[in-house]
Amino acid sequence: MGSRVFLDVVDPWINWDWLSTHIPYVLAAVQEHLVLTAIALAGGLVIALPLGIAARRWTNLHLRPAVLTVFGAFYTIPSIALFALLIPYTGLGTLTAEIPLIGYNVLILVRNVLVGLDAVPPDVIDAADGMGYRPWARLIQVELPLALPAIFAGLRVATVSTIGIVTITAVIGLGGLGQLILRGLIESFHTPLVVATALCILLAFFADLLVAGAQRVAVPWSRPA
Amino acid sequence: MSLPQETWRWVTDPAHWQGIDGIPTRLGEQVHLSLESVAIGALIALPVGIVLGHYGRFGNLAINISNVGRAVPSFGILVIAFQVFGLGDVPIVIALTALAVPPMVTNSYVALREVDPDVKDAARGMGYRELPQLLRVELPLAVPLIMAGIRTSAVQVVATATLAALIAGGGLGRYIVDGLARSDNPRLLAGALLVAALALATELLLAGLQQVLIPRGIRLLRAPSGQRAATLKVA
Helix, strand or coil: CCCCCCCCCCCCCCCHHHHHHCHHHHHHHHHHHHHHHHHHHHHHHHHHHHHHHHHHHCHHHCHHHHHHHHHHHHHHCCHHHHHHHHHHHHCCCHHHHHHHHHHHHHHHHHHHHHHHHHCCCHHHHHHHHHCCCCHHHHHHHHHHHHHHHHHHHHHHHHHHHHHHHHHHHHHHCCCCHHHHHHHHHHHCCHHHHHHHHHHHHHHHHHHHHHHHHHHHHHCCCCCCC | CCHHHHHHHHHHCHHHHCCCCCHHHHHHHHHHHHHHHHHHHHHHHHHHHHHHHHHCCCHHHHHHHHHHHHHCCHHHHHHHHHHHHCCCCHHHHHHHHHHHHHHHHHHHHHHHHCCCHHHHHHHHHCCCCHHHHHHHHHHHHHHHHHHHHHHHHHHHHHHHHHHHHHHCCCCCHHHHHHHHHCCCHHHHHHHHHHHHHHHHHHHHHHHHHHHHHCCHHHHCCCCCCCCCCCCCCCC
16 A cells, blocks of 8 residues: 555665755765865864974974874874863864864874985985085975975875764764764664765765875876875 | 863762773773774784785785775764664674774785795795795784784774764763763863873883784894884774
């Protein structure tokens, strides 16, 4: 008889009717996800690049072990714990989400900036010195461009990792796609949950491709691994 | 009274050290879930990584498992598993195992690949057959990197086990989720500090274990310690 029961207990994994009427809602979540990710990456780069360069330039200050230890310990602390630690002080909002995300990215990026700078061949440095480069100019104009492939590798790792962790900011009322996962959990409604998980994987995949593409443009002599 | 003082009082309150919502119980739950997941993950991942690395085949597969794995949001997998299996430990163990597998596959694959071909030649020349060569020559040399993979997985798993509280499970995440729900900041902060301390302790403990487990023969000629093939934060 009637195929629709009063309480339709069988919830399909994806309810296409719901999805087709909620596309703007899903896209808004994707947009929030991307904005949170972009801020975390930009913030990470803005801090990590000068830190890495300074640690390399002034080796006598022992910045390198200090930076790697401090951010390494920070990196080990789970994001949900850091969000919780910050809530009493910075409230529920973007700042609380971004402090941990940026901190994690600083470690990933600083490590790769240093690896990249370490890998500059001594012959190149000798040649630059012979051509009359001063230490700063040599660092910025010779060593940093040669470190770009390693920096891009770090940026790819940071990108994929950030897209995953952003889902957990749902706990503090943000979360982009994490908010859809949370809604799926609270309402026991499969569609937003499955769609958001799948979109997260897709976002990570395409963002990774995008950064790899940017590397091809910025560092044409290197092949992305 | 300031928040840090209130949090300190919360942690040192004897009432919070007993019963089903006490710190020892919650800590035990988190460690138990993590151990279970890392053990299951190791049983799946290590044979795959070791065999692929030994034969040097399907290297892209081993690396891609890790690349895809790190893009999968644990929170999503956790909730999907919860929808399928309902209340209990099963969903969290599934999500954590899925998290534990990729770094262990990649690291054990790389570990076996990086065994010096000359050493393998020498072993063959000394009359080792394939299996004894794998077990007695290649595996001992691969231990440092394999251990690094286990360590990476374990630290991520212990951290992510906190999410169990979101699907009505136990563990230290309980204090964070309940603290948020009740606007109970001392509870929230105490939970956060306990989780952070557990993650740091796991990292240090396994780093120490990694040093101890290095076979004596290769400790002498070792490269920098604490190396890892693929580390990635996912929680």
